[in-house]
Amino acid sequence: MTESQLIQGCRDGDAACQRLLYDTYQAKMLGVCMRYFPDKMEAQDVLQDGFIKVFKNIDSYQEKGSLEGWIRRIMVNTALEQIRKEARKGQKVSFENESLMIVEPEIASDQLEANDILKFVQALPTGYRAIFNLFAIEGYSHNEIAEQLNISVNTSYSQYHRARALLQKILKNQNHPAA
Numbered sequence: 001m002t003e004s005q006l007i008q009g010c011r012d013g014d015a016a017c018q019r020l021l022y023d024t025y026q027a028k029m030l031g032v033c034m035r036y037f038p039d040k041m042e043a044q045d046v047l048q049d050g051f052i053k054v055f056k057n058i059d060s061y062q063e064k065g066s067l068e069g070w071i072r073r074i075m076v077n078t079a080l081e082q083i084r085k086e087a088r089k090g091q092k093v094s095f096e097n098e099s100l101m102i103v104e105p106e107i108a109s110d111q112l113e114a115n116d117i118l119k120f121v122q123a124l125p126t127g128y129r130a131i132f133n134l135f136a137i138e139g140y141s142h143n144e145i146a147e148q149l150n151i152s153v154n155t156s157y158s159q160y161h162r163a164r165a166l167l168q169k170i171l172k173n174q175n176h177p178a179a
């Protein structure tokens with residue numbers, strides 16, 4: 001089955017096509033969700049919500065660009081919506097300034113295993129984690145991040161640098177060879 005046939009099947013509401021699409025992308029997309037929510041059950045909830053949106057909005061996918069990229073964007077937006085919901089419920093999600101000592105050595109991500117990177121990113125506070133993921137991993141600009149999270153561009157910029165500093169500090173405290 002081609003990707004176009006799979007997409008058309010999903011548009012037609014074919015459960016087998018929907019299952020195949022889910023099975024094809026769920027592992028990668030769970031990884032995306034876990035970068036924002038270290039608790040696996042919470043990440044799985046975001047994943048499910050994201051796939052509901054994928055199937056609900058599959059008609060809007062114009063088959064320009066990669067299907068995986070389109071699904072990833074939905075997952076990121078779903079994760080951000082959940083972060084905003086938690087902030088509105090009064091759960092601690094801070095994008096405001098907190099003092100951190102900046103450690104100079106660069107994070108040598110090429111020397112780290114993917115699971116190590118995920119573990120360290122998951123250790124970041126929610127606000128730092130969201131901004132770090134959006135900028136360093138998803139490739140959003142600070143302007144786009146500011147708009148998505150309803151914060152200033154300067155807050156996005158400073159929080160990203162503080163997230164990097166905190167990651168460096170975590171690496172140093174773990175006595176990791178990359179620190």
